[in-house]
Amino acid sequence: xNIPSDLKYTRSHEWIRxxxxxxxxxxxxxxxxxxxxxxxxxxxxxxxxxxxxGQEAAVVESVKAAADVYAxxxxxxxxxxxxxxxxxxxVNQDAYAxxxxxxxxxxxxxxxxxxxxxxxQQVVDAVQ
Amino acid sequence: xxxxxxxxDHRAGGARMVDFGGWxxxxxxxxxxEEHHAVRRDAGMFDVxxxxxxDVAGRDARAFLGRLLANNVDRLTVPGKALxxxxxxxxxGVIDDLIVYFIxxxxxxxxxxxxxxxxxLAWMNARLAEWALAVDLTPRRQGxxxxxxxxxxxxxARQQVWRVLPEARAASxxxxxxxxxxxxxxxxxxxxxxxxxxxxxxxxxxxxSALWQALAAAGVHRCGLGARxxxxxxxxxxxxxxxxxxxxxxxxxxxxxxxDLLSPRDFVGKAALLERGQGQQFLGLxxxxxxxxxxxxEVIGEHGRGExxxxxxxxTMQQSIALARLPLPTVVGETVSVRVREKLLAARVVKxxxxxxxxVLV
Numbered sequence: 001x002n003i004p005s006d007l008k009y010t011r012s013h014e015w016i017r018x019x020x021x022x023x024x025x026x027x028x029x030x031x032x033x034x035x036x037x038x039x040x041x042x043x044x045x046x047x048x049x050x051x052x053x054g055q056e057a058a059v060v061e062s063v064k065a066a067a068d069v070y071a072x073x074x075x076x077x078x079x080x081x082x083x084x085x086x087x088x089x090x091v092n093q094d095a096y097a098x099x100x101x102x103x104x105x106x107x108x109x110x111x112x113x114x115x116x117x118x119x120x121q122q123v124v125d126a127v128q
Numbered sequence: 129x130x131x132x133x134x135x136x137d138h139r140a141g142g143a144r145m146v147d148f149g150g151w152x153x154x155x156x157x158x159x160x161x162e163e164h165h166a167v168r169r170d171a172g173m174f175d176v177x178x179x180x181x182x183d184v185a186g187r188d189a190r191a192f193l194g195r196l197l198a199n200n201v202d203r204l205t206v207p208g209k210a211l212x213x214x215x216x217x218x219x220x221g222v223i224d225d226l227i228v229y230f231i232x233x234x235x236x237x238x239x240x241x242x243x244x245x246x247x248x249l250a251w252m253n254a255r256l257a258e259w260a261l262a263v264d265l266t267p268r269r270q271g272x273x274x275x276x277x278x279x280x281x282x283x284x285a286r287q288q289v290w291r292v293l294p295e296a297r298a299a300s301x302x303x304x305x306x307x308x309x310x311x312x313x314x315x316x317x318x319x320x321x322x323x324x325x326x327x328x329x330x331x332x333x334x335x336x337s338a339l340w341q342a343l344a345a346a347g348v349h350r351c352g353l354g355a356r357x358x359x360x361x362x363x364x365x366x367x368x369x370x371x372x373x374x375x376x377x378x379x380x381x382x383x384x385x386x387x388d389l390l391s392p393r394d395f396v397g398k399a400a401l402l403e404r405g406q407g408q409q410f411l412g413l414x415x416x417x418x419x420x421x422x423x424x425x426e427v428i429g430e431h432g433r434g435e436x437x438x439x440x441x442x443x444t445m446q447q448s449i450a451l452a453r454l455p456l457p458t459v460v461g462e463t464v465s466v467r468v469r470e471k472l473l474a475a476r477v478v479k480x481x482x483x484x485x486x487x488v489l490v
Contacts, residue, residue: 037156037354038159038160040161040420040441041418041419041420041448059469061441063161063358063441064160064354066422085418092159
C-alpha cells in the first residue's frame with residue numbers, strides 16, 4: 001500500500017499536502033480508491049465555500065458506491081481540480097496526483113495535528 | 129463463508145473477494161468497467177457456481193412445477209428448452225426468480241439464486257409434502273455430485289467455448305437462445321444475464337478449475353460480480369432482493385410477461401395476483417444530468433412518487449441508468465425528478481432494456 005511519507009492523512013482516508021503558501025491540497029488515498037473501485041463521478045465544492053473541520057466537502061462515486069470527502073480542517077476552498085469532473089478515473093490511476101480541492105486553513109495548527117504516514121498505516125491495518 | 133470450486137482460481141487471478149449472500153465471490157479482478165466492456169466487445173466469464181441447480185425428478189415433476197411456478201411449464205415441450213419464472217408465496221410476493229430446464233417429462237432442472245437457495249428448497253419440500261406428489265428434489269451445489277457453473281458471455285463467447293471445448297461444439301452450435309443440451313458430462317445452455325450471446329456451462333465441480341484456466345488461457349476475460357451487475361442492469365434484467373422480493377408482486381416488477389394468468393392452471397399466488405392486479409409500473413430511467421442513480425432514491429413525477437430499485441453507472445452508455453417502480457399512469461418519454469442527496473436531478477423514463485448485443489436501445 002502506497003502511503004507517501006511527506007503527506008498528512010485523516011481517519012476518513014483523505015490525504016493532505018501542506019503547500020509553501022500555507023494552503024493545503026486534499027485528495028483521497030490509494031487505499032480509499034481501492035475500496036471504492038472504478039470512479040465514475042466526482043462532485044467538487046464551490047470556490048469560496050467555508051468549511052468546518054469534518055464537514056462534507058466533495059463526493060466521489062464509483063460504480064458500486066458513493067462516498068463523502070470531508071474537509072480535514074476548517075478552511076476556505078480556494079481551488080478545485082475541475083479536470084477530474086470529466087476524468088474521474090484519474091483518481092484510480094494515481095490517487096496522490098489527482099487532488100480534489102485546495103483549502104486555505106483557518107488555523108495552521110490544525111494541519112500539524114493530522115495523522116502522519118505511520119499513523120495512517122495503522123488506520124489501514126486496523127480495518128484489514 | 130461458503131466457497132465455490134473456483135475460489136483458489138479467483139485468488140490466484142488477483143480478485144477482490146466479497147461476501148455475496150454468504151458466498152465468498154470475486155467482485156472484480158482490477159477494473160469492473162474493463163470487465164464490463166470485455167463482455168460487450170469480446171468475451172468474459174463469470175463463476176456462477178454459487179447459484180444452486182436443483183434436479184426435479186419423478187412421475188409428478190411437471191405437475192409439481194405447474195402448481196409451484198407462475199410461468200407455465202406446459203410451454204416446455206422440446207427437450208432442452210428453458211423457461212424463466214418466478215416462484216410466488218400465497219400473497220403473490222416473489223420467493224425467488226429462477227430458470228427451469230426441461231430434460232424429459234420426468235426430469236427438470238431448476239436453477240435458483242445463491243442467497244435464497246435454502247429457503248427455496250424448504251418451500252419446495254413443504255409444497256411437495258402438502259401436495260403428496262411423487263417427486264425427488266436434489267440440490268447439486270455441494271457434496272457428492274456437486275456441480276459448478278461458468279457463464280461465458282459476449283460476441284466472441286461461443287467461438288471461445290468451441291476453441292476450448294471442441295468436443296462440445298456439435299452439441300452446442302445449433303442451440304437456439306434459451307435452449308440447453310448435454311455434451312458428455314457438461315450441460316451447456318445458451319442463456320445468460322448480460323444481454324449478450326453466450327453459454328452457461330454446468331459441469332462437475334472437480335472439472336471447473338481446468339475449464340476456467342483453459343478459457344482464461346484462450347483470452348476470455350475473468351469478470352466479477354460488479355461487472356455482472358452493471359451488465360444485467362443495462363440489459364434491463366431484474367435482480368432478486370433488489371428489484372423484487374417477497375413483498376413485491378411480479379406484476380409490479382416488470383415480470384408480467386413471465387406470469388401465466390390466462391390458462392386455467394392454478395398456481396401458488398395466482399388468486400392474490402388476480403385480486404390485487406397491477407399497482408405500479410416497472411420502467412427504466414436515464415439520468416439527464418451528471419451524477420449516479422442508486423437503489424432507494426425517490427422519483428418524483430407528475431403522476432406521483434416512485435422508487436429506484438436498481439441504479440448505477442452504465443459503462444456502455446457512459447451515463448447513469450436505473451430500474452424503478454413508478455405510478456401506473458407514467459409513460460415512456462416523460463421527464464421525472466430523482467432526489468439525489470439534497471438535489472433533484474432530471475431523468476427520462478424509458479422502456480428497459482437499455483443495451484442488447486452491444487447496442488444502446490434507448
